[in-house]
Amino acid sequence: MGSGRCAACRYLRRKCTDDCILSPYFPSNNPQRFVSVHRIYGASNVSKLLQRLPTHLRAEAADSLYYEAQCRLEDRVYGCVGLIFLLQQQIHAAESQLIKTQAEIAVMKSQVQHP
């Protein structure tokens, strides 16, 4: 049935069979989702990756592939590694502020004890 094809089979202009590995994760109502992963990984690499996973983990894997593909389309140079750098900087900033604040507490404690 042409109208029952998943987004991947529709995009690749092929028949969508009952055992289509992509169909549960790339529904026809969200064609952009497949286009994104296809542009970055290619349909065959995505299929292979999903096929090697147990069924119950495939939805999460498809989601994370889509997330990474979107990041790469938005930032061709760094992809989601750019986000990792940014988060690591935020952690360092929060940790530095925490150390500073804890030092402030130590000073205050000594003031409370020996005013």
Place this chain on the structure above:
Amino acid sequence: MGSGRCAACRYLRRKCTDDCILSPYFPSNNPQRFVSVHRIYGASNVSKLLQRLPTHLRAEAADSLYYEAQCRLEDRVYGCVGLIFLLQQQIHAAESQLIKTQAEIAVMKSQVQHP
């Protein structure tokens, strides 16, 4: 020259020409680097992505692709998105601790002012 081929051309058993797009970023002394990105993205997707970038950004792009590919090989389900979740959790934990510590300071300040 066979011995002058980059890791990509060596792996793909093809001639490495002077204008090989992959050769500057996949040197023959690190064959695993190419194998990783090839397994996740495929050589042709990596080439296309690098080709669309200005030359001075290609080394960083190749590094981030390699990083993401390594993450995906280590964690087939979440790839480096797993790391992003983890870092976000760490930020929330650090921020909560900071708010708690700042509240402690406020209490102490009031003790110093009105002992």
